Every structure is written in structure tokens, then in C-alpha cells.
Amino acid sequence: MAGFPVFRMSSSTSNPPRPAQGLDRFAAQIRAGLADALSLPPEAISLDRPRDPKHGEYAFPCFRLAKERKMAPPALATWLEEQLNLDGIGVQRVGPFLNFRIEPMPLAKAVLPDAASEGFGSGQEEGTILVEYSSPNIAKPMHIGHLRTTVLGAALSRLFNHLGHRVVRINHVGDWGSQFGKLVAAWNRWGDPDQLEAEPIEHLLELYVRYHQEEKEDPSLPQQAREVFLELESGQDNPTRQTWRQFTEVSLAAFEKVYQRLNTEFDFVRGESWYEDRLDQTLDFLQQQDVLELSEGATIVDLSEQGIKTPCLVKTAHGTTLYATRDIAAALSRWQEFTFDRCLYVVGNEQKLHFQQLIGVLRKAGCDFADRIEHISFGLVRFAEGKLSTREGRVLRLSEVLDRAVELALEVVQEKNPEHPEPHKVAEQVGIGAVLFHDLKHLRNKDVVFNWKEVLSFEGETGPYLQYSRVRTAAILRKAGRPVPEVQTIDYQHVAEARDLMVALGRFPIALREAAEKREPMILAQQLLAVAAAGNAFYRDFRVLGSGQGVEDARLVVVDAIRRTLDIGLNILGVPIPETM
RNA sequence: GCGCCCGUAGCUCAAUGGAUAGAGCCCUGGAUUUCUAAUCCAGUGGUUGCAGGUUCGAAUCCUGCCGGGCGUGCCA
Numbered sequence: 001m002a003g004f005p006v007f008r009m010s011s012s013t014s015n016p017p018r019p020a021q022g023l024d025r026f027a028a029q030i031r032a033g034l035a036d037a038l039s040l041p042p043e044a045i046s047l048d049r050p051r052d053p054k055h056g057e058y059a060f061p062c063f064r065l066a067k068e069r070k071m072a073p074p075a076l077a078t079w080l081e082e083q084l085n086l087d088g089i090g091v092q093r094v095g096p097f098l099n100f101r102i103e104p105m106p107l108a109k110a111v112l113p114d115a116a117s118e119g120f121g122s123g124q125e126e127g128t129i130l131v132e133y134s135s136p137n138i139a140k141p142m143h144i145g146h147l148r149t150t151v152l153g154a155a156l157s158r159l160f161n162h163l164g165h166r167v168v169r170i171n172h173v174g175d176w177g178s179q180f181g182k183l184v185a186a187w188n189r190w191g192d193p194d195q196l197e198a199e200p201i202e203h204l205l206e207l208y209v210r211y212h213q214e215e216k217e218d219p220s221l222p223q224q225a226r227e228v229f230l231e232l233e234s235g236q237d238n239p240t241r242q243t244w245r246q247f248t249e250v251s252l253a254a255f256e257k258v259y260q261r262l263n264t265e266f267d268f269v270r271g272e273s274w275y276e277d278r279l280d281q282t283l284d285f286l287q288q289q290d291v292l293e294l295s296e297g298a299t300i301v302d303l304s305e306q307g308i309k310t311p312c313l314v315k316t317a318h319g320t321t322l323y324a325t326r327d328i329a330a331a332l333s334r335w336q337e338f339t340f341d342r343c344l345y346v347v348g349n350e351q352k353l354h355f356q357q358l359i360g361v362l363r364k365a366g367c368d369f370a371d372r373i374e375h376i377s378f379g380l381v382r383f384a385e386g387k388l389s390t391r392e393g394r395v396l397r398l399s400e401v402l403d404r405a406v407e408l409a410l411e412v413v414q415e416k417n418p419e420h421p422e423p424h425k426v427a428e429q430v431g432i433g434a435v436l437f438h439d440l441k442h443l444r445n446k447d448v449v450f451n452w453k454e455v456l457s458f459e460g461e462t463g464p465y466l467q468y469s470r471v472r473t474a475a476i477l478r479k480a481g482r483p484v485p486e487v488q489t490i491d492y493q494h495v496a497e498a499r500d501l502m503v504a505l506g507r508f509p510i511a512l513r514e515a516a517e518k519r520e521p522m523i524l525a526q527q528l529l530a531v532a533a534a535g536n537a538f539y540r541d542f543r544v545l546g547s548g549q550g551v552e553d554a555r556l557v558v559v560d561a562i563r564r565t566l567d568i569g570l571n572i573l574g575v576p577i578p579e580t581m
Numbered sequence: 582g583c584g585c586c587c588g589u590a591g592c593u594c595a596a597u598g599g600a601u602a603g604a605g606c607c608c609u610g611g612a613u614u615u616c617u618a619a620u621c622c623a624g625u626g627g628u629u630g631c632a633g634g635u636u637c638g639a640a641u642c643c644u645g646c647c648g649g650g651c652g653u654g655c656c657a
Contacts (some may be wrong), residue, residue, distance in 0.1 A: 051596070051603075061599055063637060073637080096637090097600065137657075177657060272657090298655050309584080309653080316655040323657050350651050352585060379586080380651070416619060430619085442594065446587065447650060453606090454593060458619055460605040461594090468619050476616045514597090526595075529604085536620055545616050559616090581619075 021114045021121060023057060023102075023506030026089060030058055030100050037083040038065070047100075055094065056101030057503060063096060102503075104496035111506040112495065115561035116487040120568055121509035125164040127341035130334060131157045134264070135347070137174035138251035138271070139183055139204035142258050142398040144450055145348070145381050151439050151574060152378060153346035154264040155521040158572040163516055168267050168338055172330065173255075175248050175271030177323060179208075181229025184243050185221065186211040188228075200250035205395075226318055233320055235276070248273075258398055261432055263574045275329040279321050282329040283314065289365040303360040312357040327358050335369050342372050344519065349377045349445070376519050379447035401455065406431030408456050409464075413581065420580065429576035430464050437463030437575050441525040461529050463575050466566060469532035471581050473563035476544050477556065484560040485553040494554035498542065501534040501558065508565050512572075521573060528569040535562040 020028050027047055035042040048059040062080070066073040073096030081093040088106030092099045102110075114120055133153020136142045142150075153169070161167045186207040195203040215221045231240040248271065259265070283299070286292050291301050297317030304311075314325045334343060345355060355375035362370035383396075410427035413420055420426060438455050442448065458464040477484065495502075504527070511527035514520070544555040570577050 046597085048597075048599070051600075055600075059600085061638095063599075067637075095600075099600095174657065179656070182656095296654075300654070311654065313654050318655075320655090322655070348651090349586065351657085353652060354657085356585095377586090382650080412619070417617080446594090448593090451593080457593095457606075460619095462605085462619085464619055465605095468617075472617060472620085479616060522595095526604095533604095533621095537622095539616070540612095540621055543616070581617080 021509040022111050023503065024510055025110045026100070026102050026106075027058060029086060030060075030089060033084050033086050034060060034080070037080055050097075050099060053500070053503075055097070056090070056092070056099040057506075058100040060098040060100070061096060062098060066096070104499050104502075105492055107499065107502045107506070108492045108496050111502045112490075112492070112557060112561055113487050115505045115508070115565055116484075116557055119162075120561075120565055121162065121512040123163040123513075126166075128166040128168060128338055129160045130168045130170065130338055130340040130343040131160070131346065132170045132172050132344065133157075133346035134259075134266075135172040135174060136251075136255055137179070139180075139201070139208065139247050140251075141201045141205060141395060142255060144396045144398055144401055147398055147401070147435070147439055148378050148381060148444070149346045149348070150259075150262060150264055151436055152376070152444060152521060153344075154262070155440060155524075155573050156344065156346065156376070156516075156519060158574070159512065159516050159521065159524065162568070162572055163512065168340070169265065170334075171266040171269045173248075173252070173269060173271040175244075175251075176232075176273045176276065176326060178225065178229045178320060180232060180244055180247075181225040181227070182211050182215075182222075183208055183247065184228045184232070184240050185225040187243060188224075196246075196250070200247075201254050204247060204251075226320075229320055230318070233276075258402075261402055261428075262436065263432075263576065272323075272326045272330070275326055275333055278329045278333055279325055282325065282332060285332070286314065286328070286361070286365055291361065291364045301357075301361045301364060303357060303364065306360045306363065308353075308356055308360050310353060310357070312361050314361075324354065324357060324361075327354070328361055331358065331362060331373065332367070335367070340369075340372060342374060343369075344374050344376050346376045346378070349379055349447075351375070352377060374519070376444070378444040382447060382449050396450065401435060402432060404431075404452075405435045405456055409434070409458070412458060417581065426578050426581050429578045430458065430467060430581060433463035433467055433575040434458055435463075437466065437525065437573065440521050440573055441529075443522055444520060464581075466528055466532050466570060466575065467578055467581060469535050470563060470566045470570065470577060471579065472539060473535065473559050473566070474579055476539075476559050477563065479545060480552075480556055484556050487557050490554040490557050491550050492554070494551045495558050498534075498538050498558060501531075501538050501562070504530045504534040505561060505565055508569070524569055525573060528566060528573075531562065531565050531569070535566075538562070 028042075030047060031042045031045045034045045045060070048061060050056060050059045060080075062073040062076040066076040069076065074093075077093045077096050077098050080098055081091055084091045086100070088103050090101040090103060092101065131153050134146060134150040136146050157167045157169050183204065190207060190210060192203065211221065211225075228240055231238055232244055252269070283292070286301065292314070293300050293302055295311065298313050299315035300311040300313050302311045312324050313322050314328070315321060331343070334340065347355070352375065355373070359370045359373050362373070406427050409431035410423060413423045413427050413430065434457065435455055441461065508527055508531065511523050515523040538558065542555055544552060544559055546552065547555060567577060
């Protein structure tokens with residue numbers, strides 16, 4: 001294979017304007033009205049979302065513009081209130097604010113047809129987005145820390161996909177590096193083939209822990225580990241490599257079980273080793289681009305001119321490659337293969353420097369696509385007692401968390417619905433849903449202290465709450481005993497009262513867009529809670545079945561719209577959807 | 582030491598520089614002859630870590646402290 005070309009960026013993809021859906025339809029109208037009255041381009045008008053719903057759905061604070069035009073803000077607001085005449089939107093001035101409240105009928109007419117149709121909130125956006133996530137290390141169990149990257153990455157992937165992007169999902173499995181020198185060295189000393197067969201991950205973890213215990217007293221151990229890793233990197237098919245391959249196989253099989261439970265897939269499961277035969281050409285490329293330096297026996301890339309004080313090490317004094325080397329090789333390879341528009345790495349906060357270095361090295365080497373790389377970082381999961389440490393054997397297995405959630409869910413199902421025909425199936429869905437949603441409902445950047453009580457909670461703002469809300473829609477639609485009427489046939493008069501619900505549904509497409517733009521699935525999670533809450537209030541206020549021909553038709557459409565919206569959102573987040581519970 | 586992140590109700594968390602800082606949990610009280618009460622309604626709860634500054638306006642931006650977390654060249 002020829003060396004890497006110098007990577008210049010192709011012209012960037014521009015997305016076609018997104019057609020407004022839901023509540024957004026009114027934003028355009030309000031903006032146009034204001035722009036017209038003020039003789040400004042509509043883009044210059046930025047609308048607020050009022051904190052308090054009593055102020056309507058949109059607001060325009062007049063402070064800035066009043067200053068420019070040397071008017072008192074309330075006076076400008078008063079003047080605008082008189083000027084504006086928006087069809088279907090009530091305009092009310094409150095002090096220096098101009099508030100817009102959409103009238104019930106136009107609201108329902110705009111929102112319901114969108115929400116009751118296929119692919120609510122979907123888009124036709126273009127461009128390829130590569131998402132790297134999960135990326136566990138082989139020979140170790142997946143622990144609670146892997147939940148965040150897996151769940152965030154999977155949710156973001158589905159979100160981008162819903163909006164129309166081409167998404168490439170990569171699991172960058174940690175199957176390479178000096179740690180495997182350590183592990184194989186430990187295996188050579190203490191390994192037990194029978195145990196490996198019986199409980200592979202447990203046995204490998206034991207070996208890894210023991211290595212780190214004995215390394216301190218036995219200097220020959222790290223020496224051996226380095227030698228073994230050199231054997232591995234030599235590319236020859238020696239016993240070391242065979243051992244390593246066996247470890248990889250048993251590990252991937254174990255991971256696959258967790259991925260199935262979490263409803264997660266990948267387009268490519270490529271270990272770091274996949275890039276092994278590109279390491280030399282990567283180093284050659286960096287050499288050609290004249291970015292390499294020797295320092296204290298190691299090969300480095302100095303990044304101080306980019307404000308990064310710590311140089312990026314690409315080769316140790318012992319001649320082995322490093323994590324960064326392999327990530328640089330991977331980035332070059334991916335650009336060649338996919339010509340991505342964005343490349344997202346869903347990896348914890350603690351690796352911030354690593355990704356700054358990765359981007360810095362690529363930039364210094366003349367790869368313009370470095371600017372398309374983003375580190376989607378997230379906070380650490382900690383215990384109240386302290387940090388997790390695989391080396392010290394202090395781990396909380398992901399499978400254990402899922403098992404306990406499912407176990408508790410089973411108790412709850414048997415208590416709440418003893419007649420349920422498939423309690424184990426629902427318990428799996430509810431338990432997994434609770435754990436998954438709990439992880440997705442917070443801003444990703446904050447550290448979280450693991451708390452069993454919260455993770456295993458099924459009430460309030462939880463996954464099971466959304467599942468339950470969805471189950472109620474299904475129950476009504478099932479008991480109606482007839483197909484949901486076409487939305488075009490209903491009389492909106494009968495549903496106009498459900499204003500809060502229409503607003504919540506109408507904001508769903510906006511939430512999807514914001515969640516994607518900010519790479520923050522939490523925004524979608526919160527909007528789903530709002531839809532569910534408004535839906536549960538709707539069932540309280542309005543009887544659906546037997547409410548009279550025309551009324552029932554209209555309300556069935558509303559219930560169906562809630563169901564569809566929850567389905568789309570839950571599917572994106574990866575929360576299972578039980579039919580009954 | 583230096584760099585990055587975080588600090589909001591008893592707890593867990595929200596709040597594009599805008600209006601009286603909101604939810605859930607907890608606690609208290611209430612709602613079911615009919616679509617799943619894993620629900621809904623109401624109440625209690627705040628000097629947004631501290632001190633300055635910028636601004637018509639600061640939880641949000643800037644500076645300095647305090648507290649916690651992570652990182653800081655031969656792990657990943």
C-alpha cells in the first residue's frame with residue numbers, strides 16, 4: 001500500500017435548510033412578522049423560549065434593539081405589539097417583553113399531523129458522521145464506566161441517523177498495547193487453561209491484578225512484559241500472538257452478550273490491532289511531514305506552538321508504539337476510508353489531553369480534517385468510596401448492574417401485575433430501561449457518583465416512567481378495537497384543549513435538533529419526560545374511549561401521536577419498549 | 582506547581598446573558614364504580630461555594646479565593 005497522501009479537506013458539506021416541523025412552524029412566522037415590522041432580515045431576530053409557560057411559547061425581549069434605536073424597551077414592545085398581526089398567534093406585551101402564545105386550534109392543526117406521521121422529527125441532513133464508542137479493553141470485564149460511552153455513543157448514532165446523516169459506528173476495542181505484554185507474561189507464569197475455559201474474563205482479570213501486585217517486588221516481571229509485547233508487535237505468528245488471539249476471542253464473545261442486552265450494534269468492531277500494519281507508514285508519514293523529534297530516547301511530536309505543553313509520544317525508548325500512535329494511524333485510515341464530515345470519539349473526560357494531542361499532531365502534519373474530529377467527553381463514574389481501579393481489582397461489572405436492575409424489576413412486576421404472562425421478559429426490558437435512561441438523563445460532562453438507589457429507581461423521572469406512559473397509550477389503542485383514524489379526518493375542535501400536550505409534542509423536533517447539535521442526548525431525554533408528563537395529564541383530563549364518535553376519533557389520534565413520539569425517542573435512546581407491564 | 586472539568590432545594594439534577602431560579606426523589610395531605618395508581622394533583626423546601634468586576638440585566642461571562650474530581654512524556 002502506498003504511503004498516506006497529505007490530507008487536504010474536500011469542500012465541506014452544506015445541509016439543505018430543514019423544513020420546519022411542529023412548533024418550529026410558528027417560530028418562522030413570528031420571526032418574519034417581527035422582521036417585517038422592524039425592517040430587519042429574519043435571521044437577525046432571535047426568539048427566546050420563556051421559562052414560565054404562562055408567557056406563551058415564544059418571547060422577544062426588546063432590550064437590545066431598543067438600545068440600538070434609542071427607545072425605552074417597554075415602549076418598543078408596545079409599538080411592536082400594535083404593529084404585529086399574526087394569524088393564529090396571540091401577541092402580548094409584558095413590560096419589555098413581547099410574548100407569543102399560539103392559539104389552540106392552529107397549534108393542534110400544526111403539531112398533530114407532524115406528530116401522527118411516520119418519522120416525526122426526522123430530517124434529510126447529509127454528510128457522514130463517524131462515531132467511536134464503547135471501546136472496552138479485552139481481558140477485562142465491562143464495568144460501569146463503559147455504560148456511559150456505550151449508551152451515549154449508541155444514542156448519538158441513532159439520533160444522527162434519524163436526522164438523515166450517514167453514520168458509521170466503530171467499536172475501537174483495546175486489544176493492543178503493553179498491557180497485553182503484561183497479561184501474557186502473567187499468563188505464562190500463572191495461567192490455568194481450565195480456568196480460562198470456565199470463566200475466561202474472571203481468570204484474565206485475576207492474572208492482571210496479580211501482575212500488578214507482584215510487579216513491585218519482582219523486577220524481572222516488567223522486563224518480561226516488555227519482551228513479550230515486543231514479540232507481539234513483531235508481527236510474527238508466535239505463541240505469544242496465539243495466546244493473545246485467544247484472549248481476544250473470549251473477550252469479544254463476552255462483550256457481545258452485554259451489547260445485545262443494551263440493544264447496541266456497531267458497523268465495525270475493530271481493535272487497535274486492526275491498525276497494526278499501518279503503524280510503520282504512519283510513523284513514516286509523520287517523518288515526511290517533518291513533525292517528529294527525538295527526546296530522551298523517545299520519538300515525540302512537539303505541540304507547544306499549539307499551546308499544548310505535553311508533547312505527544314509516538315514511540316517509546318524501547319521501540320514500541322503507544323496508544324497515541326495507534327490512534328493517529330486509526331484517524332488517518334478512517335479519513336482515507338470514509339472521508340467523514342465529523343468524527344466523534346465518545347470517550348471520558350480524563351482523556352481530554354490525549355485527544356488534544358491527536359488533533360494537534362494531525363494538524364501539525366498538515367491534515368486539515370483534524371478540525372472535523374471531536375472529543376465527546378463525559379464525566380467519570382465514581383463510587384462514594386473512591387475511584388474504580390481495574391488494577392486493584394475494584395470493579396463493578398456492568399452485567400452485575402444490569403442483573404440487579406432486572407431482578408428488582410421482576411419483583412416490581414410481580415407485585416404490580418401478578419397476572420402478567422411474561423414477567424421475565426418485561427423485567428428485562430424495565431430493568432435495562434431504568435439503568436440506561438438514568439445514564440442518559442444527565443448532562444454528559446458531569447461526574448456521577450454511582451448510587452444503587454437511584455439507578456434502580458422506577459418512579460418519577462425514570463426509564464420505566466416513560467415505558468409505563470407508552471404502555472398506557474398502547475392499552476387505549478388496543479381497547480379501541482379499531483384502527484386509528486386518519487389525522488386529516490378529525491375535528492381539531494375536540495383536541496384543542498390539550499394545549500400543554502401539543503406544545504410538548506411540538507417541541508420534540510426542536511429537542512432532537514438541539515440534542516444532535518450539542519451532542520447531548522439528555523435534551524431528548526428531558527423532552528420525552530415532558531411528553532410523557534403531558535400525556536399522563538391528558539389521560540386524566542380527557543376520557544378517550546366512549547367519548548362520542550367525533551371526539552373519540554380525535555383523541556385516538558392524539559394518543560397515537562404520543563405513542564409514536566415516545567417510540568421514536570425511546571428507540572433513539574435505546575430504551576426497550578414493552579407492550580404491557 | 583501547572584492545565585481542564587465541576588460546585589444550584591435535605592438528596593439527584595434542570596435552567597440559548599433575560600421575567601417570580603424549576604423538576605424528580607424524600608416528607609405531608611389528597612385523587613380510582615369506566616382507557617394500567619410504575620400515574621395524577623397540592624404543600625414544605627434557595628444568600629445558585631465565597632468575594633469582587635462587566636452589563637439595562639449574571640446561576641450563566643471575567644478575575645481572585647475555597648472545596649471536590651481528573652490530567653500532567655515512555656499506561657490506555
